[in-house]
Amino acid sequence: MQTAVVHVHPAGPLLALLGNPNCGKTALFNRLTGSRQKVANYAGVTVERVEGRLATAAGRVLRLLDLPGAYSLYPRSPDERVTRDVLMGHAQGEKRPDLVLCVVDAANLRRHLKLVMAALRLGLPCVVALNMADRAERLGLAVDAGALAAELGVPVVRTVATTGEGLDALRALLDDRRHWAPAPAPSCDEATDAEHVQAILQRLGLADAIPEEPSDRVDAWVLHPVLGPLLLVLLLLLMFQAVYAWAEPPMGWIETGTAWVGAQLGASLPEGWLRSLLVDGIVAGVGGVLVFLPQIMILFGFILVLEDSGYLPRAAYLLDRLMGGLGLSGRSFIPLLSSFACAIPGIMAARTIADPRDRLVTIALAPLMTCAARLPVYTLLIGAFVPARELTLAPGIGFGLQGLVLFGLYVAGIASAAAVAWVLKHTTARGQVRTLMMELPSYHWPDVRNVLLGLWQRLAIFLRRVGGIILAMTLVMWFLASVPAPPAGATGAAIETSIAGMLGRGLQAVLEPIGFNWQISVALVPGMVAREVVVSALATVYALGGSGEDVTQLASVIASQWSVATALALLAWFVFAPQCLSTLAAIRRETGGWAMPLAVAAYLFVLAYVAAGATYHLARALGAG
Ligand SMILES: Nc1nc2c(ncn2[C@@H]2O[C@H](COP(=O)(O)OP(=O)(O)OP(=O)(O)O)[C@@H](O)[C@H]2O)c(=O)[nH]1
Ligand SMILES: [Mg+2]
Incomplete structure (x- = not known):
């Protein structure tokens, strides 16, 4: 994870991205600023503020802040607190933004517009990016940006962050001084936001538009109580087999090169x-x-594809019951899974966990997940001591013994984490009983460029x-x-x-x-x-x-x-x-x-x-x- 913070024109105009988790803020940020921050298809990818600079159509350079996604301006977890603090002007060493760039998912307006209402009440100038417009249109939802702008009283630009559509319009808009004045606050408050949004959707003809989500059909299989966990285990097994099988030739080349x-x-x-x-x-x-580079690359290839496809929160959902038995919620799943790459981003991702006890337990368990740095040690020892034999599980289905041992080591880490969590459950005070509230994003084919x-x-x-x-x-x-x-x-x-x-x-x-x-x-x-x-x-x-x-x-x-x-x-x-x-x-x-x-x-x-x-x-x- 890149966390470099570029400081440019500390006094210049400051824009902040605000939006629900997973609406494409970081994808937009990367496009606008040329940064390479992590983008993935689940809520809670960005956990701290990151700064970049963006040039308007007229060539003015502005500072842009990418922020963690938030469901509201009443933070429930440490990452949401960062967002609130920045918008209120409480962030240390940072002035209050001069303009809020509100990002909404065009296919989920009912939920996302509520945050726009809260943003409008901040008394800051606002511009709305109607993002994921491509997906909304594929689902048969045509949102009229002009009509929405008239309803909200602020400019609305149709964008597709993954392809860059609409960004020129957005850049041009920022040159217009009229948009740098705060818009009148809407007449609703938190209690009546939902009704206000509903009225807007009605006037836009979107109130009863319930698109059929292809993801639901996939989920009938992926979240199936029996097939779901089976698929998860199969996916993981396949991953470890691939780490061995595919890496062999390139490892040989590196070995030969080093020896030479x-x-x-x-x-x-x-x-x-x-x-x-x-x-x-x-x-x-x-x-x-x-020599272990190929194996690490293959492992990451798998993780990146899973991250971008939208599968991860499903796995969290499947494991929620299991994790509940251990005193954890499915919330801990993504931080723990990120720790398979490296414990550090995993520990940082624990900022998305609202409950302080759960957060600490997750942090304590993160180092037990097998990070990529262990791979060289494991593979060296497995290569030296485990024979490269093929085990035939069933006719036609064989598994390499070495890949199986590696899988076993990963399982050992997970099982130990489970044991430690279980002990902590019985020795530390639990917070309130938690139900998993987790968004299941729409599936999409992993973006090749992103991977x-x-x-x-x-x-x-x-x-x-x-x-x-x-x-x-x-x-x-x-x-x-x-x-x-x-x-x-x-x-x-x-x-x-x-x-x-x-x-x-x-x-x-x-x-x-x-x-x-x-x-x-x-x-x-x-x-x-x-x-x-x-x-x-x-x-x-x-x-x-x-x-x-x-x-x-x-x-x-x-x-x-x-x-x-x-x-x-x-x-x-x-x-x-x-x-x-x-x-x-x-x-x-x-x-x-x-x-x-x-x-x-x-x-x-x-x-x-x-x-x-x-x-x-x-x-x-x-x-x-
Ligand atoms: N189809 C489509 N996908 C998009 C668009 N913008 C972003 N995405 C995808 O949506 C997912 C989420 O994007 P991010 O940029 O990580 O979202 P975010 O709002 O920064 O999420 P958090 O940091 O978790 O709050 C990624 O898989 C992106 O590739 C878009 O306009 N169209
Ligand atoms: Mg982000």
């Missing part, structure tokens, strides 16, 4: 620290993580991580594993007498009981910064350890040196361990103190230790020593 670079460097450089740094440090470490853009952003994030934090930690690891140089006449690998070697042996006292060797112990230290770093650190440790094998083949090195029990214990560790400082920092930011991040880190470390230990001893007892 390593070999070239190894052959052309003289033996010495530079060669060691480049080959054992950078190529082994960074290459070791880079590609999302993938591109993921790629950029991944490469920035690889080139930034992972490279940096690899260098630190290489340094710690190379100094001090071994004393003259020492036998064995230099790493054993290095700082890293000593550190590893020190930590081993604590980690040996759960089956970790000193190489793992030392790799976990830089791995606190980010999980993938454990992989690059292990690669560097083994490369410097001079195992004599190809350093770019970390999987085969550990396969030959670790017991299965150790590998399983490390997998169990990673289901829980809060090895990510940025997540803890995000929890601090979102909860405004250290109590939550410390509590979360503590409970996760305890769980990680216990789970790894139990796994290790169980595996040994079963003969996997």
Whole structure:
């Protein structure tokens, strides 16, 4: 998620986007400002204010704020509060907007116009964007923008944010000074908004227009009590199978490329620290993580398609009963699902949860969802220890064992979250009983551009991580594993007498009981910064350890040196361990103190230790020593 805030002309005219969730504010914002904020087909995508600048037809530059969607100006959740504060002029360091750009979904006017009434009462100039006009027209709803403008007393522009239709008209409108004066407030108040809106719809001939929603026909299947959950499980299984099956060829290419670079460097450089740094440090470490790029891209491709299709809130609906049993509402579903990419946007998405207790519980559970940074660790260990066998479930239906194990690890995270939620349900005070009020958006085919853009952003994030934090930690690891140089006449690998070697042996006292060797112990230290770093650190440790094998083949090195029990214990560790400082920092930011991040880190470390230990001893007892 991009959160860059551009500050331009702090004193210049300020516009704010206001609208119900999921009406296309951010899509409009991106079009108008050239930004690339996240757009997706469910309510609650935008959770903070984001600024951009837009040029009017005459070339004037204005500041535009994208805001979280709101159902009313009486906020019920932290994200809605942001919107209210901005519109009231209470937002810190920001003046009150000079004009409100009200976005309505043309296919849902009855609901969306109520917010327009509230906006008109703000006493600010207003312009209405009649968005999703394409969809409304496809459903047979022809809304006359001119007539609506006459009813509301403010300009109304027909827009289609996804294609950019109507935006030139909108830009031209902003050059007209007449529209920068507040319109007279409507004669209704909150209590009578609905009647007022109904009267308007009647005069526009839309009062009884109930379009047939194709989504309803799809939902008969998707929300079916038996078929619905079955479809959900199938979708997830397919996703994990694809992560394995489709990623194999590109992973091979990256591996070959890394090995080639390593070999070239190894052959052309003289033996010495530079060669060691480049080959054992950078190529082994960074290459070791880079190889997982295809899997991460495939996983995100799936998530992006699901996000844009409108399926996610349906899954939340299907799981609401289940989550209710655990003391959570379906509201927590989207924040938790976002955490499969990364816990940080998930923790931020918890701002859409009104109930403070539910919000904290959701934040505490988010790190248990398997984020993309765990994928390299999981795949490395699975690749090394789980045979690539095909299991035939039924004639013609086969599943790869490796994909199944990966699926199992995701399930382990979810099951643990469920267990923790259940414990919290019985130990913490619950707020009022919550019923799930969640909008089910219309389905639409995922926008190819949107999905590609999302993938591109993921790629950029991944490469920035690889080139930034992972490279940096690899260098630190290489340094710690190379100094001090071994004393003259020492036998064995230099790493054993290095700082890293000593550190590893020190930590081993604590980690040996759960089956970790000193190489793992030392790799976990830089791995606190980010999980993938454990992989690059292990690669560097083994490369410097001079195992004599190809350093770019970390999987085969550990396969030959670790017991299965150790590998399983490390997998169990990673289901829980809060090895990510940025997540803890995000929890601090979102909860405004250290109590939550410390509590979360503590409970996760305890769980990680216990789970790894139990796994290790169980595996040994079963003969996997
Ligand atoms: N057909 C159609 N789809 C649109 C239009 N504008 C937006 N969308 C789609 O509607 C969905 C919601 O768009 P967003 O821009 O994320 O909505 P938002 O109002 O910012 O939502 P929140 O941030 O959750 O309040 C996305 O799937 C968009 O691709 C439009 O004019 N026509
Ligand atoms: Mg938005």
